Amino acid sequence: MESSVTDLRHFRHGSLPEGFRQMLIDVHADAYADQMDDPFHQRFAWFVDHWSGTKGFTCVVAYDGDEPTGFAYGAPATPGREWWRDCGYTPENGRTATYAVSEVMVRPRWRKQGISERLHEALLKERAEDLAVLLVDVDHPRVQALYESWGYERVGDRRPFADSPLFAVMVKDLRD
Numbered sequence: 001m002e003s004s005v006t007d008l009r010h011f012r013h014g015s016l017p018e019g020f021r022q023m024l025i026d027v028h029a030d031a032y033a034d035q036m037d038d039p040f041h042q043r044f045a046w047f048v049d050h051w052s053g054t055k056g057f058t059c060v061v062a063y064d065g066d067e068p069t070g071f072a073y074g075a076p077a078t079p080g081r082e083w084w085r086d087c088g089y090t091p092e093n094g095r096t097a098t099y100a101v102s103e104v105m106v107r108p109r110w111r112k113q114g115i116s117e118r119l120h121e122a123l124l125k126e127r128a129e130d131l132a133v134l135l136v137d138v139d140h141p142r143v144q145a146l147y148e149s150w151g152y153e154r155v156g157d158r159r160p161f162a163d164s165p166l167f168a169v170m171v172k173d174l175r176d
Contacts, residue, residue, distance in 0.1 A: 007064075008122050013057035013075070023061070024048050027068050031105045040163050051075060051102050060122040062106070062115050070106030072119035074099055076129060084133045087156025087169050095130035095175065104134075120150060130175055135160070135167035144168050 011020065028044045035041050051057055051073060059073035077083070077098040084098065101123065106115045124132055136144045138157060148154070152170040159166050 007062070008118065009061050009063060010122070011059040011061065013052065013055055016052060021045070021048055021052065023068055024052075024059075024071060024073075027071060027107055028103075028105065030107045031070070033108075040161070040165070047102070058123065060119050062110075062119055064110065068107075069110040070104075070115050070119055072101065072104040072116075072123040074101040074103070074123065074132075074134075076100070077133070082133070083158070083160075084131075084155060084169050084171055086158065089155035089169075089171060091131060091171075091173065093130070093173075093175070097129040098131045098133050099124065099127045099129040099174070101132055101134040116146075117150065124174060127174055130173065132172040132174055134170050136170055137165045138168050139165065144170070147172075 011017075025045050025048060028041075028048075032041050032044075052059070054075040056076040057073065058075070059071055061071040062069045077100045079097065082096060082098045083100075085096075101120070104116050104120050104123075106119070132152075134147065134152070135158065136147060138144075144154065147170050150172070152172040154168045155171050156169045157166055158169050
């Protein structure tokens with residue numbers, strides 16, 4: 001099926017429009033409607049506030065007309081404090097400036113149309129960092145395989161919060 005989503009809008013820390021936070025929360029609630037009883041998913045608003053309040057935060061939102069269909073967001077990692085280092089991974093070229101991809105999600109009605117890949121590509125297109133890093137729930141091997149097809153490599157596992165799932169730590173070289 002050809003994607004009807006033609007509008008990708010870019011947003012940055014410090015210039016987020018009114019209603020932006022709630023729009024992300026609403027898209028998340030739709031994308032994870034079957035998991036909203038999970039306390040980890042119930043804290044999504046905290047994650048939105050944390051990430052959008054981070055200097056360097058960027059977000060790309062896909063729209064079908066005026067309807068938000070999905071988004072991808074993240075921010076640069078603090079130099080020297082990149083959490084992927086805990087996995088013992090060392091980039092071959094020694095470059096470590098990292099952009100942390102926090103979320104890539106698409107609402108159910110618009111899935112399987114290539115929107116997540118378009119969002120991801122648009123999010124990383126103009127990044128100056130050397131690496132992109134993200135986490136994938138280890139219980140979702142198809143999602144991990146999707147990220148591998150986009151050039152990511154699994155370098156370890158991490159549980160960032162006591163109540164979070166175990167995640168695969170995935171790193172992509174942005175300079176290849």
